[in-house]
Amino acid sequence: MFIIIAIILGVISLVGGYIALTNPKLSVGIIATGIVSLVASILFLLLAAPDVAMTEAAIGSGLTTVIFFYVLNKIRQGNA
Amino acid sequence: MLMSSTMRRIIARVSGRIGIPWYQPWIDLTKLYSLRTQISHGTMFYLGPVFRLMGGVGMFLFMPMIFGSDLWSNYSFSGDLVLILYFQFFGMLGMALGAGEGGHPYSAIGISRGLSQFTTIEVPMTLAVISLAIQYDTLSIAKIVEAQQGGIMHWTLFTNPFATVAAMLSLLGAFGHSPFNLVKAPNEIPIGPPTEYHGTFLGVLRTNSAILHVAEAALFMNLFFGGASNWFELIIKTFLIYFWSVFVGTVFPRFRIEQSVVWFLKWPTIIGIIAIIIYL
């Protein structure tokens, strides 16, 4: 059971990673990274690490993503 | 002096002329000495000829002329072959300096050529001397002469022919006759080093030239031709040695300086090396 979930999540995160690296739109890439982070935090839960999961969710997929977006926004404004 | 006149006669003969009488050089010399020089280029102008003469005289003084004679061994007790060789330089230097003082451009050219050639002349000569030193295991002229006593087959000429040949070839250059006389270059540069000097100085130089020639011839005699045990032998042998160069000179054309330099470093040197190798 857990194994299947793990496999699914693993595949999702790898696909997410692939998208993050290859999608021509940077914003999609950022979101994909966020998703990978989110998946990772679920994995942490599976690994009986709730503290880490919380942190990853809050910082890894939350704040980091936002910071990415802010900077991307600046760059876009600079372009405009 | 005697040799000088003879030489000129031979040259003349070869060139199809009669030439000067044998006593002509003596007349020249007397005339020159009687003339008081009226000019001076400075101190070195004096010192140059003195040095030059010193070289000749020194060579003479430290060389045993006649074997077995205390009187005519001169000061040879205080020096040996090396000393003699280096006395040659003394004269060379003096000549060079004196002429240089004259400030005449051609003297400098002449000297530079002379020195250049001189350096290479000495190479076969040195090789020959070294060969001799090995052969006789001594640098003392007296001892070398001593070892050559006892018959013509004991002469270095026969015991060490290669050394002799090398030395004889270098002698050609040392005497500065054709084909190695670019230094004095009688025709092209009519006023080479000697021309700057007049009167007494020229006399000194001439004298010196003669002394040098005799001294060198005597040296060769001592080294290669068994030395001399009496005056007669001395005169004959030196005369013959001297004429060797004269004959060669009349046969060959003059070399350019770089040609002669290379020439000396080629054949005579090789022969000299062979001379050493056979005694190694």
Add this chain to the structure above:
Amino acid sequence: MVAPIYIIAIALGLAFTMGLFGKQLKNIAGVLFIAGLGSLTFISGQWLWNFMVNSAATEIIYTAGFKPPFAIVLQMGFEEAVLTTMINVAGLLGALYLFPLLDKKGNNAMMVYLIFIMSTNVAVMTSDIFNLFVFTEVESIALAGLILLTGQSKAFQAGMKYLIVSGISSGLLLLGIIFAYQFSGSLTIIDMINANLWAVKASSIAAFLLIVAFIIEMKPFPANGWGIDVYTAAHPGIGAMVSAAGASASLYVFYKVMPLVNGNDWYYFIALIGAITFVGSNLVATRQENPNRLLGYSSIGQVGFLMMILGLQDVLGERTLIISFSILISHYAAKAGLFWISGILNAENIKDWSALRKNPILLFLFGAFLFALIGFPPFPSFFGKWELIMTLSQTGNYSWIVVILVASFIEGIYLFRWLGYAIKLDHAQLPAFKTPWYQLIPIMSMGLILFGMSAYLTHVFNFGPAINYIPLLFVLAIFAIDFLPAYIKNTVSIAGIAYYTYYLWPSLENDLLRQIFIGIFLGGAILTLVAGYAKKGTRAGFYPMALMMFAGLVGLIEAKSMLQFFFNWELMTAGSYFLIIRGKRSMPHAYSYILFSIAGAYAILMGFGLAYGSQLNGNLDALSQISLLPALAYSLLAVGFMTKTASLGLHIWLPGAHGEAESDVSPMVSAILLKAGVFGLILLFLSIGVDNPNATTLLYVLGWVGALTTLIGNMGAVFQEDAKRLLAYSSIGQLGYILFAFTFMTHMGWLAGFTYTINHFMFKAILFLVIGGIVVKLGTHNMYEMGGMIKKMPFSFIAVLISIIVIGGIPPLSGFAGKWLFYNAVIEKGWYFQGAIIFFAGIVAFLYLFKLIYSVFLGQLKDNHRNVKEISAWILIPSYILIIGIMIFSAFPQYILQPISDMIAPHFQSETITWTGSLATTSLGYWDATTIMIVVGTAFMLLLGWLIWLSAKAQKVEQFNIVFAAERPFRPETTHVSYNIYAGYQKALGWIVAPGITNFWNTMSTNLLEFAGWTRRIYSGSIQNYTLHVILFIVVFYLISIGGL
């Protein structure tokens, strides 16, 4: 005692507090900032004091009150105390240096700086690997911020590279930590070490990841482009921090974690990586012209060197730490100082460092720092390298020695080029720069630290009593009065040397060899210094350096041990380098001089190493019984000494160096300094002894080298137009004779060698003094621009004439003594061909001698020289003293040669020369100097008198009272035939001196530089390439170490 944990508490507390102060309270923040750094320094310094004076036990700091491995533990032991003190001192001084910049950037910049220093401290102290990770991460992030202080675009690029690579390496470190934790069950370093991770393949990967991450932090070549960019782009003040504090810390950290991979193979790899970095970085640096980047390469090279030493710790044993410390401390002080100076100059190119001349203090410190980096005495790195090489040699690790010496040499290539630029490079307009006190003080402090540590380490290594410091102190004293006029310093110097000679003499009572050389060195020193009275002004820097050289020379004589000898050898080299570079156009020549010198010094060092290794005895007599690779050892020593005697192949530095030096420096370096090489060779040959089977070939080869050197030297002199260069080439030739004579290893040969040595000392001193004086008077080096000086300078002329007669070996002067002995020796030894070559060379000498005296003194006086006067009496006095010496030696050689003969006789089987009064007799011939002198003298006087009598009425001719080619000349230039007068000769024999050897070295150096240029293309500037390098490095290292390749 303040607990070390307060380093963290105070630094962080202050950093956090500083956020409270806005712009209004900025000053308070600044005060707190400096105070904080000061208290860090105080705490660590106090611990250091505690360890050193009270030899306290190592202090363990338990955080959270639990035992390790369950809580993080810091450790403050002696080593940590040293390292933290170093870091904090650098931090404090650096803060002072950077204060205005930090202040401008606001409190935030100061906070970052403070945290940088704090984290470096913790990284040193911590015993927990994850804690180490955290604080190295703090350190690198803080550094990434500090890089940006300049605010330039370059800085951002560099910072980005730095962040990415350090991010990757810390990621790997984390992986390593977690796997190592899994296998060892602990996070403390010591537990991980005890778990022997390296022993099993499974866990060894973890150990690999840990180690490789730390190695990457140390910027191994070639995976270090990112690190170098940091040095280039950051403010030099930050560069100083990275290089001094950061590198020290990361080395110590590496030292702490190294045992994780304990195992000879691993250490071997680490040493190899270090060695590659050491060589590679220095190599690439040779092409570098940006000072900061150059310093970066050099820093990385030094770190590589230290990494190599740490990798060799199994070999070095307990000496590892002291050796690495001595090298580290030199690096630390020197790099900090250099970066700071760079910050003051703010130059983009090292050529602009010539501006440094305007500030003598900075210039002095700059020189000291460079010499410390290369490892000259008395700096710590000198002793460190010495110990290192002796130990390595003792354990048979020759290839490492070679690597070290090669890399050090390459280091010398660029450092000395730089020094040369700073001292001498012509610059139309020296860029202006300001030296505020707050920037000067840190630099001077580093200088003080450097010198202080030198004194201290001499004590620690127990070298103190081995080295005579009295001359050095005298040098310092002279340096202190450097501002006084030259004549005062001159007098003081002469008095000092004279007194020291007097003081030293009794100790040499029964040692004629050393008496002769002390006579040459110190007697020569006094005579050449007398000539110095002719100079005006203060001659800033001349006297300390000249005395340093003489101190080294004296030290050579006094030396009893190899260390003393080498110490003084280097001292002399350094002093003479500075003397030589004083000449107007000396820069390139001094450069090649010092390069040959250090190469030679390294050869000597290696030779000494082999001797030490075979005997475990530091005394000079160990040289006589070298059992390790004796042939190589002797060859190395010979080559080393021959760089100073400028023998064939190693001679190309000499003409320029001697030719362009100042007029009274030339005699010093030519007549005196070259004899140091001779002295070395004599010692070497004495040690080798007669019939040493290991040196037969060597001596034979050296004999040929000597002969050919003579030929090349003399031939080279013939074609010179520059009077001083002509003399310089002549020195090469003369030294060739000397070398040749000593290689005979016969009694006669040695006697000849000594005669030559003494002669050369005398006549070359005269010639260089007089010609030097003339060159200065006439303002040209070119002989064809001189002429006719005989009337203007008769005394000079006589001096030169006599010298020339001596050189030519013309009887009756003493030159002939040498020649005579020499030919006897040649024949006796049987080296006929070499002898013939030498003889030929001897005649060639006439060509240049004539050229010299003719072109300068004879010929036509030039219009612009009509009013010149005789050269200064201060030059003539020493010359004539020497002439008197020559005359005495010529007339009564037996008084000198006979004792020498007796002295050297015991070293050879038989004495082959006998003396009866003045008559010397050998098996081959005889020679009586006194008689010859009398005969020649008398004849000479007679002839002269006669001629003068004959031409008493001679009138003086005017200069142009000559006619040739039907024209009367009117300009002296057209009539003075001097330029290229040996053209024909050159056509015939010029090929002998065709610059084959110079070309060889040129090609070598060009190729080296080409290679460096090619190598440095890996630093393409692309972030990704640098990442690639790092990953490549990791993969290759993995494949080699674990992957089973």
Add this chain to the structure above:
Amino acid sequence: MLKKILILFLLAGVGLIFFDLFQSYQSASELTTTAKYYADNGAKEVGAANLVSAIVVTYRGLDTLGEVSILFVTAAIISFVLKHKPEEEDKNRVIKPASEILNTATVFLTPVMIMVGIYIFINGHLTPGGGFQGGAVIASAVLLIFLANPKFHLNHSIIAFVESISGVAFVVVGALGLIMAGGFLDNRILGLGEFGTLFSAGALPIIYIFIGLKVGAELSNIVGILAQEQNIKN
């Protein structure tokens, strides 16, 4: 092309390392010595139910201090690099007004989120979560404000004050541990209390509060600077 091959080769190399690592990995069947010690004695010694918190704050408190300083340094660097200069701000900058929903949500959500954050770090020693997580939540609240009102000016001095005070307090409490208990950051300066209650685990909750405040302030600061930094000059 060559480069691509090289990269693939390198990735294969790294992959090899990882493969070896993977092979060496064996699912753990028992706790390591250190972990076992924490499991056995952590509750007793520190008094915290959440062992991770116990480790983070007490056993490995120094790491946390370092971590806090990383954030601190990052914030400091970002602020001096991207220094905000209001006078130069582009007045013509067109800002899309945030939607009504977002505005309303902000008003309601912000206090709630801050409360949640504080709850998380106060209960850090009992439940999952702690200073970092709580701090992150607080920062998210600040973020929300920015989203709603891009022109919002973060009051830097307040944030700086909170940041500094909590940081200094962290250090001071740590130093108190050195003076009053076993060592730096020892939480036993206060009684351990009853296991499992809010007021237990000695000074751990207090330290965690400071950590939470500090992290929150730092993260807000970072977000704030990045959000406010003026546009790139064209």
Add this chain to the structure above:
Amino acid sequence: MEYIILITGLALILMGLYGIMYIKNIFRIVIAFALFDTGINIVMVTIGYLRNGMAPILDKMPTEGTTPAIVDPVPQALVLTSIVIGLGVSALMLTYVLKLYEDKKSLDINSFKDLKW
């Protein structure tokens, strides 16, 4: 399960490395870096995993002599630190990217080669 997660983690690290080495857009390099970090965190937590272990939060004081059946808390503590550090590094990198872009108006990594040799 932990094996699969471990593979996932390692694969993410590799992807991150690939991105760092191959992608030309520096912004995306930072993204790749975030992936790299996440991968490492996953690996670290996995190492601490114990089959059938509970989360390391005790509900009662463990009795003497028995060890609670929990997973290893140490790696989790480390990962907490690591995540925060990762955030700091990412933020810093983004700042750099911003500044670089401001300077060159480009995100192409090849436009930042001012420093070389």
